[in-house]
Amino acid sequence: MAVYTVLEESDIASFIGRYGVGTLAGYQGIGDGIENTNYFVSTDVSQLASETSTADQRQFVLTVFEELERSDVEFYLNWLQVLNDGGLPVAAALVDSHGSSLQTVEGKPAALFPRASGGHLDNVTVEQAFSAGAVMAKMHLIAAQHSAQHDSPKNFAWVEDSIAKLLPLIDDADAQLLTDSWQQAMATLPQYELPSGIIHTDLFRDNALFDGDDVSCILDFYSAGNGRFGYDLAVLVNDWASEQDGELNDDKHRAILAGYDSVKARSQDEIKAWPLLMQLAAIRFWVSRLTTIHLPSLDHRPGALTQTKNPEQYKAILLKRQQLA
CATH class of the missing domain: 3.30.200.20 (Phosphorylase Kinase; domain 1)
Structure with missing residues (x-):
């Protein structure tokens, strides 16, 4: 317990x-x-x-x-x-x-x-996906109106530091994929002007409650911090609209983007950078899951109960997203 x-x-x-x-x-x-x-x-x-x-x-x-x-x-x-x-x-x-x-x-x-009302989703409908996208867009609109500053504990600096620690501990093929993917993504990212502010950074399905088709509560803001809005949306899509093999579910993917754009239309650079942003989100959570296994002290204090999630899922998502580039 x-x-x-x-x-x-x-x-x-x-x-x-x-x-x-x-x-x-x-x-x-x-x-x-x-x-x-x-x-x-x-x-x-x-x-x-x-x-x-x-x-x-x-x-x-x-x-x-x-x-x-x-x-x-x-x-x-x-x-x-x-x-x-x-x-x-x-x-x-x-x-x-x-x-x-x-x-x-x-x-x-x-x-x-x-205590918030509503329940977690086992399976996401297209209507619920639309609602999730719309709520995230509203969250980003609020953030865009505030100048708050806060470093997320799992920001890109944390990812880069974690990769360096992981490389000697994972197999050569994974180390090469992780290194190449991260370096290429970080080299490409600066060419886009992407709006930013305080983002959730971790809006998986288990961090949202639903009442029917509508989001009743967003939970767990304890990784929130400054970041790009498009990256936050990519984190959501990779969890809410991915099949077991990492492939995107087209209907849920489109519904999330439609819900988001109905509230806060994405910029042209956000649209152009979309495959890259999904790759970055996949790398971040592949790294996070690898650290839980290989470097648990980076994520949790000694003796804490951890939930070990399969890092292969986000490796598969990364490979699928690279095919979209």
């Missing part, structure tokens, strides 16, 4: 007491976390005079950030609030009676979030 910071009932009751959200009715540690400690928390709101809902309870997620620096958590919470204020479906952290969204639990940063 991925609960690294064990909280007793009295600890959680004291924590939520700062928010005026009712008395503690129940809690449960969430066992599928990777880097943070999370608890589902329910509160009894029947005695709150201001409560207008007919429900007797409200649901929240209490998160203790195990690895992130306090300054990084402050950025993420502030950015979630910016996106929330812009109308994006995100779960912004609650503010306590002193006007703060960031707390401390056992010396670690912590926050309380509303």
